[in-house]
Amino acid sequence: MSRLSLLALAAFVATPAVAVEQNIWSTTFETNEYETLGPFPWGSLGTIYGGASFQSATGFTGFGNQMFRNDSGGGTSFSAVGLGGHSMLHLKFDLAFIDSWDSINGSVAPDILFVDFDGHSYQFTVNNASGSVFDVGPGTVISSGSNLGYSSWSDVIVRYDFLFAHTGPTFGMTIRFGGAGFQGGADESWGIDNFSLAAEPAQGVVPEPATWAMLIAGFGMVGATLRRRRPLVA
Ligand SMILES: [Ca+2]
């Protein structure tokens, strides 16, 4: 084997196996809450609306036509049962804090959005109307000042992206508005859009056929390059 081939082989061997993330469940709520399912194996998926419903989201381009909006104090839940073997979960979603949120120290306050999923528990608050505390945890603000159109207050939209160790067969997340200052309705509400849950298959899983094809093609190309070069150096 030539030195070049050895170097190429070493590069392949030294490259850590990249876990290929597979979609479990994703939705933009444009048609329903189960738009794209699999290929990662699952047994059953569930949603509890808890007062949420499909409502217009045209006031913010990134949400398309519809989102899931909840203006009640009910908990909205997403669950997946019977997941195949995996080592990590990748959970992504956008949250809209809609209308006159009063932070934890405004009036009427506190307004708190409770977000809980396997082993993680968060309390978020924003101050669209009053108060001084703005805390969206690890989220990234992707819009402030836009108006989804439920009252004249502008809204804040925050993107969340959680990649975390997870091996059990069950996933569950609940989002619920709470706090003594919660006024609901057209006063304060929240929405979710661009939800996706993906898994990294457990280690030791045989790579996808496409991955093998790519590796084999890679070796083939190294060989072909050497064959073409040989006459030039002869
Ligand atoms: Ca949408």
Ligand SMILES: [Ca+2]
């Ligand atoms: Ca309030």
